[in-house]
Amino acid sequence: MSKKITFTSIADLPPLVVSMGTTEVNATGSWRYLRPVYHDKTAPCIEGCPASEDIEQYMYWAARGDFDKAWEVLVEENPFPAVCGRVCYHPCESSCNRDHFDQSLGINSIERFIGDHGLEFSLDRFKVAEEREQKIAVAGAGPAGLAAAYHLRRLGYQVTVYEKEEKPGGILQYGIPRYRLPKHILEAEIMRLERFGVEIKTGVQVGKDIPWNEFLQHDAVFLAVGVHKSRKLNVPGEDLDGVIAGLDFLSRINSGEDVSLGKNVAVIGGGNTAMDAVRTALRLGSTPAIYYRRTRAEMPAILDEIEEAEREGIPMEFLVTPVELIGENGALKAMKLQRMELGEPDESGRRRPVPVEGSEYVVEVDNVITAIGEQGDFTSIPEKLIEWGVVKSDAFGQTEQRPVFAGGDIIEQPHTVVHAIGSGKKAAMAIHAYLNGGDIATLADKIHVGNKGGVSFLRFRDGHEGDPVDNHEVVTFENINTSYFTRKDRHQVPELDVKTRITNFEEVKGTIDREAAMDEALRCFNCGVCNMCDNCLVFCPDVAIKRRDDRFRYEIDYAYCKGCGICVVECPRSALSLVPEGK
């Protein structure tokens, strides 16, 4: 700051009227009644992701071509990027602000590229605590169980996962077909966990091979056994030869069994199991069709999967339900269907299908695959933990019995891979708090990102000190200054042509290349987080914004900032806020 110049006599004055100091003597900050502050917020994609991946941050690194760093940011929250990059229903993309501008960011395809990039990477860098003595047991090596095991291992616990099947992975191993998730991808991401010290014991069912009481001897246990009992149609003829439960069908195919189907295969249902079953049947050489009791709009399957099934030429019959399966000598021959119409909305908000009297008709079928939903098989779990067909738990997976925690499809939450992964992470945090005599609920405010229940492991472990972040303020499209973005369509994901793909189990969708991943990541608005675009620095009329000494981000010189607010308005991504002075 320039010094104030005082003349005490005429003799002090210069011979000419010349300047002798700078205007820095004027602390024009006193004019200010609004104060701009750097204030990171939460991007809607992060709030939209049930696993709370820090999408904005890995886009930042991906756009700069640093995919090692992008992978690290991603795996901080989710140990399965290559898996999720293939099978996730990507609610992040439907939350993306860019959707209101041109098209939402291709987050899932970038995630997949990053996942594949780091497929051989070790998890060792994620260890955050010294080894601890406490032993934790996990029942079920599906996405929830493995995610919990990963985060617990990071915190130093000794974790053993018990899996009743022959191989770990749960729904990823036995449910999702190879053309969506090749086995080597899944196995690479699971093996990485094992190398990280997560012990996985397969062929061991908790409650049967290990008695419940013995299981409870661990310092904490996490239940994530999933739901795999296909719901019954409850119509006559369901026991006929040729009627197959959807999940059993997928599991047998995924185990490498030869399943022989007839020509006409009817798949009943509109969810992901139905889509997987129908597309699998097609690849086995049958002529399958979907029969669903509501319309396409109400189908619970991922839209991508419905579209792919349609592209593969699979007929879909809507507003029908089977009322009888007709056999001949114990073998299925035909199916009697009844037409439905949509009535009043039910508890799911979808319009309830109502049968139309006298509309029955018969179609010839060789097989019926049922895929109208799954339910839990809780015979091995103590009854007092169950309520309304799910394991009763709070938002962090804490059941009423210590030290039992639960997650995945057996608790009340949507049955998706990413919800399962999120629930595993939350339970790991809750277990850690419990074992250290704390209560995870007291940390909720610090670790939540957005307002939809997601939690950040990064903030859990280090509190994310340093730059101020508002976890709960989610950036909306109105907060974005779109003048700084140009319209550009998202990258298309490469895929096999229909003719080739339906003859085999080759992966249908491909991974975008490095250049496309960088290019697509550059489309990211980076909502709410400073990415050092320099706009604030460039547009300050008062030279009051400077690069920080470490040249990372900026600082405002409040001695001079007049509070015009240009930096706030011109920030493309709402990483600054204007707050009233004196508050």
Added chain:
Amino acid sequence: MNHVDIQPRIPEPELMYSGHLACPGCGASLAMRYALKALGNNTMVIIPACCWSIIAGPFPYSALGVPIYHTAFETAAAVASGMKAALDQQGKSDVTVMAWAGDGGTYDIGFQALSGAAERNEDFLYVCYDNEAYMNTGIQRSSSTPFGAWTTTTPENHRKERPKKDIVGILAAHRIPYLATVSVAYPEDFIRKFQKARSIRGMKFIQILSPCPPGWKTADDQSIHISRLAVESRIFPLLEIEHGEKYTLNLEPEGISVRDYLEAQGRFRKLSEQDVAYIQNEVDRKWEMLKRQVS
């Protein structure tokens, strides 16, 4: 997040100091900041009566890291001519001389000196930061004030019916080596043109559309936004003209409605639908004319 390599978008050295006396959100102060970043410290600035007479600070302080010569309203171009001649005599021809005047000192009061210097092809850069009225003295109309704009001397019941004077056309007619328009919303373009002007011998003229929150009746934080709307609506085309003949359009915006620009400012509050249609029509017509001159 780790350290990343920073590629500054504009030159980093600052030759303007904080603590200057411009109003919050002043376009003219931002313009000076960019101009000096482009020209560097081997520059002398001549400022006739205008907002910048005040912004630069009272004796014995200065807001700039280069010499400023404050002069009378009508004399910027004459003083710049003289200063350049004196520097040449001293063998200091590498010094860039920049006259920095408002629209009052350019379009009206300093006009004859400017026209004379342009005709003589004096070797200096004349910059008009055009805020479209005598803002410093209390928002009186100038010949740069656009049609329909409120000022204290064109109140709403006695508004300005004449169009803004075409200063670019006038200077082009002097066939000076370099003429350009710049906007504070396009800093890279702004700085490039000042650097180009610095490299050219002879008379250079740059017009800056300079938003004035108190005079245009806008919020302090809207200056960049409004500057951008002026360009996007084609009211203020970003162009370069060499020797009065070679026209270059630096940006060809899709062309948003002039309404977006007008409605963002309180000074145009009383415009009728017909007025807006008339302005749109004029803007479209001039744009077509400009396109013909470019090709």
